Amino acid sequence: MTEVINEMPPVENAGEGQKELNPFFKALRTFCGWFGFGIFGATSNKRRRKVFYDVITYIILVFFAFIMIYPFWWMIAASFARNRASMLDTVWWPSELATENRGGTFFYHYTNIMRIMENNNFDYWRVVLNTLIYSIVPVVIGLITSTMAAFAFAKLNFKGKNFVFFYCLAAIMVPGPSIMIAQFCVYSELNWTMNGLSMIIPGCFGAIMTAFFIRQFLFSMPTSIIEAAKIDGAGYWRIFWGFVMPLAMPAVMAQGILSFIGCWNNYLGPLIFVRSSEWYPLALVVSQLNTEIGTNVDSAPSVMALAVLALLPVLVLFAVFQKTIIGSIMLTGSKE
């Protein structure tokens, strides 16, 4: 039915319609005409219609962007609130600021949380250092080992390459929670759970997904460069370190930033594998303080301040490298 109506010539339609149209439909026709829709025989305007759709698109996109951004704004605003009550009442900006506290400055809760952490036997800078160790050492060493494997998978021919490739690929299927208990038992036998090694050593052997991503990138690199280097007498290590590593830098950097963010935010790993509070990373301290003092009248905004402190480095890193990160994720999507 709809097809038949669409195929009807517009001129005939207009001639019939104009006789019977009552003022309401005439007004409707004019109204729709402004937005480029030709109904009841009026001519449609493609340019106006595109503007109309664009405006609706922008309204929806901005609405969702607001939903995505607002919680972060709320978080930052809440960390400047005077106490729990004024924090929870915050919609855009707290009604009572921390400056109204006795001896309070604008950043009162940011200094207060350091005091609270000290009382709980945590040193803020030590905790940050732990987090940095957990998210830099395994990521850097792991990137080198992953790129080595990626280079071998993409550009070298050796016996059993396909077998090794699928052997590693199949490991992705093993869900983390299924093996974490066994991993914990081994790490605690090795005494890695008391000194943070459980968060460092496993990452140093490279990540499978990282290796596969870099391998995809290396496929697009011409093999002739490697051949030329070989003829000029470069050894395999030289080829890897001097040619492959620099050329694959865009992919390596993207994966590195993503893994850094992942390690910084990692909560489940240290929750299971780190048994000594001296070696706690930021995520664990935030969650522990939140359960302990997160609902206290005075310290609730301080916990919020610590949550902001845990969030900020990642947000800054994302803001700086957003092009690389988004690009690499989009690339993963288009590979499917």
Place this chain on the structure above:
Amino acid sequence: MEEQTAVQENTGSRQAETAFEPPKKRRINRSVLAENLWGWFFVCFLVIGTTAFIYFALVLSVWMSFTNYSNSSGTTLWEALKHINPNGWGYWYKFMFSPEYTADGTALSGTGINERFWTTLLNAVIYMIGIPIGMALSLFLAVLLSRDIKGAGAFRVIYYIPTVASVVSIAVLWNNLFGNEGVIVELFGTRFLGGSAFMQKVTVVIMTTWKGLGGSVLLLCAGLNGVNASYHEAAQIDGANAWRIFWRITMPQLWPTIFYCIVTSVIGGMQIFSEPQLLYGSYLVGDASVDVTPFVGMIYGYYGQGNYALSSALGVVLAVIIFLLTLVQFALDKRRDA
């Protein structure tokens, strides 16, 4: 230098082979040998890591589930592995599927956790209702972003911010926003985190959907960029409207991306743990009420109680469930193609 001469020697000897009778001893091609050795050297770290930290742990997990190892065993892990569970090797698997209560509802102590097992599994499935909602939303947003409008890149970045944000910080925020006195609760007039078990689950679903939206929007945007535009033009000339073009031309080409998103989010959804644990805290211990506990919450709950053998057994069951779910999804996808 070495390899170069090796190659020359090699070609020389091959010519010699064709010209004269074949030599009795097969010469090892030195450049091929070098490439083999270096290839193995380059992959060895990843292979050792995968073997030690994934496959070995998996085997150990299965093995541990047959023992009675716990933190009160008083022996080392290696010692405990030598002794199979005195109640029979499959004791913990039987334990999982034995009833917890008698017919009249009185608790049987130490016989099983059947009810808990199925409740937590159902909870994990309920937490996954965010997946279809999130997929539909992100598809909608990705289609809007694929119109040639200015600032699409900025929107993509904004939508991805929650994904990179620390889950712990977000949980602290959610606790305050959705807590009993929070802004959202006063806005909607219903209790979320302080409300019924269902509303508590809804809070988690809102959080995971909000946090995961950016990733699937990006993947779908990439997928939409890859959709062949010439089909669209052809269809437009043939008089198809936008709605029809979307369902008949864009969707079939986008399906692999959507399917990939669904499979990965189902695998991730079965493993949900951090979000509910951070929002409810102490609810997740194995013996307490399991109204909102996801399946993985039980694994870590028994781990927290020190019953490593039972939590390993539950982990093995989880791996099997996820494997079967993935198989089912691929089977459904195959049927769709045929």
